[in-house]
Every structure is written in C-alpha cells, then in structure tokens.
Amino acid sequence: MRAMEPARNRSALTHQVRYALRHPERVPAHARRAVRDAWLRLRYRDHIAYYRAVMASDAARSTEAAVGHNPSREAWARIGRMQFDYLVGHGLKPHHRMLEIGCGNLRAGRLFIDHLDTGHYYGIDISPHILLAAQDTLVAENLQPKLPYLALADDLTFAFLPDAYFDVVHAHSVFSHSPPHVIEECFAHVGRILAPGGFFDFTYDRTEGEEHQVLREDFYYRTATLIELAAKHGLTARFMDDWERLPHRQSKIRVAATADRTRTVGP
Numbered sequence: 001m002r003a004m005e006p007a008r009n010r011s012a013l014t015h016q017v018r019y020a021l022r023h024p025e026r027v028p029a030h031a032r033r034a035v036r037d038a039w040l041r042l043r044y045r046d047h048i049a050y051y052r053a054v055m056a057s058d059a060a061r062s063t064e065a066a067v068g069h070n071p072s073r074e075a076w077a078r079i080g081r082m083q084f085d086y087l088v089g090h091g092l093k094p095h096h097r098m099l100e101i102g103c104g105n106l107r108a109g110r111l112f113i114d115h116l117d118t119g120h121y122y123g124i125d126i127s128p129h130i131l132l133a134a135q136d137t138l139v140a141e142n143l144q145p146k147l148p149y150l151a152l153a154d155d156l157t158f159a160f161l162p163d164a165y166f167d168v169v170h171a172h173s174v175f176s177h178s179p180p181h182v183i184e185e186c187f188a189h190v191g192r193i194l195a196p197g198g199f200f201d202f203t204y205d206r207t208e209g210e211e212h213q214v215l216r217e218d219f220y221y222r223t224a225t226l227i228e229l230a231a232k233h234g235l236t237a238r239f240m241d242d243w244e245r246l247p248h249r250q251s252k253i254r255v256a257a258t259a260d261r262t263r264t265v266g267p
Contacts, residue, residue, distance in 0.1 A: 037215040047179055048126055048154060050216060055127035080107035082246055083172055087201070088115065096120065096167035099158075099193070101186070101202075102174035103150065105133035110141045112170075113148045121146070122161070124153040156186040161193050169193070169200040175226075176205040176250060177217055183226070187233040191257040198257075201240070203250040223251070230255050 036057060044050040092098070094117050103109045103123030113121045125131050131150055138144055151160070169190055175183050190200050207220040214220075223239050230237040235255045243252035 033215060033217070037217065041216055047182060047216070051177060052126045054217060056129050059127065059129040059133065076107055079248070080109075080111060082248065083108035083170075084111035084115070086243065086246070087112075087168065087170065092116075092168055094120075097165060097195070098122065098168045098170065099124070099161070099166045101156065101169065101171035102126075103134060104130050106137040106141075108170075108172065109134070109148070110137050110143060113138075113143050113146045114141070116146070118145065119147045119149070121148040122166070123148060123150045125150075126153055128152055156182060157189045158193050159189075163192055164195050166193050167195050167198045169198070171200070171202040173203060173250065175202050175221070176219060178219060179213075180229075184229055184233070187230050187235060187255070190255070191233065191235055194257050200235075200255040201252060202255070203243075203248075203252050205249075206251040223253070226253055234258050 036054070040050050040053050044053055092112075092115070094115060096116065097120045098112055098116060100109055100112065100121070100123045103125050104127075106113070106123070109121065109123050123134065125134070131152060134150055138148065171186075194200065204226060205218065205220045206223060208222055211222055211225065212220050227237040227239075230253075234257065236258055237253050237255045240252040240254055
C-alpha cells in the first residue's frame with residue numbers, strides 16, 4: 001500500500017472552497033461543527049473543558065460517532081483491531097502494563113484488556129460520557145474479570161500514576177485534537193511513568209507544510225516539530241514508517257526516555 005501523503009493546509013480558504021465544491025453534501029455537517037465551535041469557544045477558554053464539551057455533544061448522538069469521525073460499527077471495530085495488531089506486532093506482551101490516553105469507549109481498549117494480564121490495563125479520558133460508554137463495552141465484551149482501571153483526567157500530568165510503571169503508553173487520535181501546550185504537558189511528564197525500556201506511541205495529523213488547525217478541534221503538525229518538542233523533555237522520538245502502510249489517515253511517532261532519564265526514574 002502506498003504511504004500516506006501529509007495533509008495540505010485545510011484551514012486555507014482555497015482548500016475549503018475546493019472541498020465544498022467537490023463534496024457539497026458535507027457542507028451542512030461542517031457548518032454545524034463551525035457553529036458549535038464558535039459557541040463552545042465563547043463558553044470554554046480552557047482547551048480540555050472545550051473538547052470535553054465537544055465529546056459530550058458527539059456522544060449524545062452516538063458513542064461510536066464520538067470516536068473516530070462518524071464511523072460505522074464495522075469501521076469502529078476495524079480501526080480498533082488495527083491499533084491492537086500493530087502493538088502486538090511490536091511486542092506488546094500479556095505481562096506488560098499499558099496506559100491508554102484517550103481510551104474512549106474502548107475501541108481498541110477492549111482488545112488490549114483481553115490480551116493483557118488482569119489489572120494491567122489503565123485507560124484515561126477527559127470525557128465522563130465516553131467513560132460511561134467504556135463501561136458498557138466492558139459489560140458487552142464480558143471483560144469485568146480483567147479488572148481494567150478507567151479514570152477521568154483533567155490534564156496530562158499523570159500525577160496520580162506511579163513512577164516507571166508502564167511498559168507501553170498509547171494515544172490514538174489524541175494529539176490530532178490537541179494544541180501545542182497540551183502535547184508539551186504530556187511530553188514533560190510521560191517519561192516519569194515509563195518503565196525502563198518502555199515506549200509511548202501516539203498518532204497525529206501530519207503536514208510537512210504550514211502547521212495549522214481547523215476550528216478548535218483538529219490540529220496538523222510537522223513531524224520535526226513533535227520530535228524536537230519531545231527532545232526538549234529528555235525523550236527520543238522516531239517516525240514509524242511501517243504504520244504509514246496501514247489504512248489510516250494519521251501518522252505515528254514512538255517516544256522513549258533517554259538512557260539518563262530512564263536511570264533517573266527507574267526502580
């Protein structure tokens with residue numbers, strides 16, 4: 001499969017006009033998003049509070065629609081399976097401890113929970129609505145005996161989690177909705193909770209042109225920007241080329257703590 005092309009500037013007026021002409025049936029939905037965005041910007045200055053309100057709005061229509069751009073149930077399951085297969089192919093073992101940032105309604109989490117040893121899955125999300133849907137997923141999949149830990153989060157400092165604990169930290173479609181200061185907060189703290197030899201995988205909307213955002217919901221970053229920001233906080237990062245061959249619109253970077261930082265946080 002051909003590697004995914006980086007996004008063009010979707011905030012540009014010329015792009016929006018061309019897109020509207022090619023897809024007139026999608027204009028009403030985008031207009032509704034724009035109106036909602038304007039209203040929520042006025043109500044919530046803080047980005048976490050703003051996006052929590054976005055998730056509440058989306059979840060009120062459909063919990064699947066709130067996770068992954070209005071997918072069908074089949075697409076919801078397929079994208080979850082793709083995330084799971086990728087990490088298992090990269091060495092995720094049952095004895096590993098995993099933290100999923102933005103666990104949502106357990107699109108992939110249900111597979112991780114089943115794969116991991118009892119009590120080894122931790123999922124956090126900013127949306128109480130979507131965490132209630134995650135509980136429904138646990139019941140539907142009969143996963144209660146695996147004792148997953150689900151928690152509501154207001155930030156990405158991970159202050160309530162222990163040092164050097166997680167072998168794998170995973171965030172799918174989180175940084176695509178995060179401004180720079182939220183990503184930097186994550187980078188500033190994720191090294192503390194990574195176990196020696198552990199890694200943090202995250203996806204993002206990639207552009208190699210001008211970095212931009214669409215409304216306050218969707219953010220597009222250059223790969224070099226994120227790699228440099230990780231390095232600022234003592235993390236090494238690399239672009240995951242093999243992910244590009246999979247049928248998904250986002251790119252992936254893997255972050256690990258440097259040797260010096262691993263010694264600092266290790267047991």
